[in-house]
Amino acid sequence: xxxxxxRAFLYQLAxxxxxxxxxxxxxxxxxxxTGIWIPMTAFVIGTIIGPKFQAVxxxxxxxxxxxxLFIKGIKEIE
Numbered sequence: 001x002x003x004x005x006x007r008a009f010l011y012q013l014a015x016x017x018x019x020x021x022x023x024x025x026x027x028x029x030x031x032x033x034t035g036i037w038i039p040m041t042a043f044v045i046g047t048i049i050g051p052k053f054q055a056v057x058x059x060x061x062x063x064x065x066x067x068x069l070f071i072k073g074i075k076e077i078e
Contacts, residue, residue, distance in 0.1 A: 004055035004062050004078070011053045011066075011077075019046040053077070 001009075024042035027033055033041060051068035064077040 002055060002062060004064050008053040008055045008064055012050070015053075016046050016050045019050050 020039075020042050023045045024039060027041050028038050049069060051066050053064065053066050055062055055064050066075045066077050067073075068075075
């Protein structure tokens with residue numbers, strides 16, 4: 001696992017964790033869901049809405065890219 005692959009994994013994990021906790025709080029506060037449905041719903045929403053990070057080898061070397069639902073196209077991070 002290269003340095004950029006590890007960085008992509010950590011960015012992906014951090015983004016998901018932040019979104020999961022945010023949506024878990026919002027769902028618990030503002031909906032009538034109870035029990036296991038709160039974290040399950042937060043998981044699904046966090047997975048769908050979260051940005052996707054990927055390290056790709058190109059002819060110029062390895063680069064980090066991000067794709068997100070709210071940004072058109074793919075953005076190069078590094």
